[in-house]
Amino acid sequence: MPTITEILKRLVIGRAKRSEELHETLLPKRLALPIFASDPLSSVAYATQEILLVLTLGGLAYLRFTPWIALAVVVLLAVVVLSYRQVVHAYPTGGGSYEVVSTNLGPSAGLVVAASLLVDYVMTVAVSIASGVDNVISALPRLAEHRVLLALAFVALLTAMNLRGVRESGRTFAAPTYLFTGGVLIMVTTGMVQYALGNAPLAQTAHYGVTPEPGTADLAGAALVMLVLRAFSSGCTALTGVEAISNGVPAFRRPKSRNAAATLAAMGAIAITMFAGVTALALIAHVRITTDACRLTGLPGNCHAYTQRTVIAQIAAAVFGGERSFGFYFIQAATALVLVLAANTAFNGFPLLASILAQHRYLPRQLHNRGDRLAFSNGILALAVVAGLLLWGFKANVTSLIHLYILGVFAAFTLSQLGMVRHWNRELRAEDGAAVRRRHHRARAVNAVGSVVTGLVLVIVLATKFTQGAWLAVLAAVVLWVTMRGIRRHYDTTAAELAVTDPKGELTLPSRVLALVLVSRVHKPTLRALAYARAFKPDRLEALTVAVDRGEAAELERRWEEYGIGVQLKVLDSPYREVTRPVLEYVRSIRRESPRDVVAVFIPEYVVGHWWENLLHNQSALWLKSRLMFTPGVMVISVPWQLTSSVRAAARPAARAPGSVRRGEPRNRVAGRR
Known part of the structure; x- marks a missing residue:
């Protein structure tokens, strides 16, 4: 009989797959979208909230900057999506930003991108799950004291699902992603119709005031600019995970590049529509949210006992008629679920990037191995452990974790666009056809604009978030960069030491x-x-x-x-x-x-x-x-x-070994006819 461990493993992960079955795990666009785009789509649930949290530090007067900040985020998202469509077509073998930068700017710059993305993938899991737990607590406030336990349970669930394989996790996660997307679009449409008919939705917190933090009531000049830039950098969380599709091109069905580019375009259009709609409704409904509930004025009870609902929860209650309506609970359930599942983008991106780095001898070779279900199991487990430690250390608090976020992804954005500019320069030198050269010139212009814009955002994010905790992410990326260089140096030294230079001499018998x-x-x-x-x-x-x-x-x-x-x-x-x-x-x-x-x-x-x-x-x-x-x-x-x-x-009978025959299965399928 199989052991208890083997039985549990098969129940959680499923039966082992042969290497020849790898083609069966390739994804159609309808499954690739929820797998690779759940992070940028779900960030709609908290990107607007992060903008409002920063602006309300100075009081309600500064909310007038929200539309302009949201517009800047939308333009930036469109530029990045267009830029990564160029990457998908130019580098269809996967690796995304890492491959682009390594090929065009050199291995050291490529490692900067790799280290930044690995750190950001870990942060994606931590922030997405913490935000999902926040939305669960918004619907069920009694669960607030179990925040960390809930977060760790969600990490364990995602780990188990991803160990079952990419295709299986895609089928599981597709429905919540589409339900969330559909629910938010219905909420935005309903709210806008109500506003157009003169019956604008009104949030429960609309009549509350906000007390500015000391020293922020009458900002002007450079201080005001820094506040707006800080709000913009927080809103840029809407762009996290955009690069995941370019990293996962090999997971798409043929034609891989075309399918990946189409999925990327669909993701960009949906994310922009939802983000713009949620931000507009937050302003129309006069949503109030602060970093500290005691800064809200007009609360009926003790501010320390008051649990603030998320922005999307307040909008849902205002649009659908209160906190007991079906629409409110649907949006909360879908949001909480998709935010937890948004971490799945990282569970696909991190192991794949780690596998490529391991293949290039920058990480331990075990990360390149596939598990029983043809997933990169070691990378999945490594991500789960590190993200779980972060959630435990920061008590699953979104506000604490968000400052460590998005720095790495903008470093990758900037360097990859610079790499693509150099790529098109090289292609133009080798191309004589007028029509092809025009296409290359347009592509280079898109990537050049992308590199300038994302470079500016990187500077803004670094300047506004560094002292608030982003230095930890920078330090982690630096340590990871040094570690990967050391691993590669070790592998190179070992390979040189083991290389055969004198075969006959090595075969000499001892005395x-x-x-x-x-x-x-x-x-x-x-x-x-x-x-x-x-x-x-x-x-x-x-x-x-x-x-x-x-x-x-x-x-x-x-x-x-x-x-x-x-x-x-x-x-x-x-x-x-x-x-x-x-x-x-x-x-x-x-x-x-x-x-x-x-x-x-x-x-x-x-x-x-x-x-x-x-x-x-x-x-x-x-x-x-x-x-x-x-x-x-x-x-x-x-x-x-x-x-x-x-x-x-x-x-004791062992678990079914690869190549063995099941009861009732024709033997010649495995061993051939005798």
Whole structure:
């Protein structure tokens, strides 16, 4: 019978897939949209709110800047979408910004983009889930005290779904994304119709006032500009995840580039419509929200006990007729669900980018391996662990996490557009056709505008968010960049060291082989190790023991002679009761005497059936092996002896192995006809 662990794994992840089934996981556009675009679409739920939170620091008077800030965000989003459509067509193999920058600006600049995006993917998971939990609490305030637990539970759920594979997670997440999109568009349309008919929706907080923070009541000049720029940088969270489609082009069905570009255009159009609509309704309904509820004036009760509802929750209540209406609960449920699932964009982008980096030897090679369901399981688990730690450390608070956000994505935007300008310059030098050159000139103009605009936004974001916590994201990206450089240097050094330069010289036989069999007592494992060593036919064979206890050593020698084993037993004295040091010193002395000889050390070991039995056996052998491995010219050979518990464990039926045949399945499907 399969073990409990195997049963749970199959229930959570599903049956393993063959490598040949990879083509079956490719995505049509209808599934690719919710998988790769759930982050930018769902950011509509909090992008407007972040703008209002910053502007209300100075009081209600500064809300007049909201339409202009929203317009700037819309223009920026349109420019970035157009720019990434060029990337999708020019670099259809995936990798997105990282591949563009590495190819055109060099590996070091490419690593800057990679480090920035990896950090931003982690932040996407943390912020999306924290915001989703906020919307759950807006509908069910009693859950506020369980905020962190809810967030970690959502991380675990997303991890399990993504371990099942990209296509399966897409099917699961498609419905919530489309329900959210449809719900918001219906809410925006309904609210605008009400406004046009003279019955504008009014938020429950519309009659509240806002007390400015000290020193922000009468801002002017540079201080006012900084407040507006800070609000703009917060609103730019609407652009997070736009690059995910360019990273995931290989996951699309053919024609890959065309399908990815169409999905990107659809995502941009939907995101712009929803963001503009939600922002307009927030102003029409006079939504009030602040960083601290006690700055709201006119509250009926204790401000410390008041839980502020999110902007989208207040709009839904105003449009659909109150907090008990079906429309309100539908929008809250869809918003909470899609915000949690928005992290799925990162769960697809992070493992894919990490896999490419691992393939290029900038990250551990294990991140390039696919799991049972052909997903990059190690990358998914790594993302889940880091994001979970962030949510726990920052108590799943959106306001605290948002300052660490979007810095990395704008670094990637800027560098990728610069890389694309250089790409088109190179293409223009090689192209003579007038029509093609005109297309290249237009594409270069789009990317040039994109690089300038996103570069300015990067400076704004860095200036306005650095001291509020963005320095942590910068530090994390720098540490990751240095680490990836170190990993690549290690892999390159190792490859150079292992490269074969003189095949005949490497195949030269040693002068002699000296075999040492370690003996603790005379029993079956020892005799098997001796027999195995003899089968090697070494030039010299010795049995070696360490006299930790003189009485036991004498008894061992007596029994050795009694059994007539016929192999010299050498006893090493150990007055300080050490085992490892005397053996190492003896082996090294042999190497010093005959540097061209090879010393083969045979170590009898128990094979156990339960993990806890390892704590009772083989500890000295493991430590000794780890030390001997560092000694040049020494080969360490483990000679296993299977205890009864291991035999029983091996006899238990294992989970279905790749290539095995299920009951009722024709054998010739696997092994061919006989």
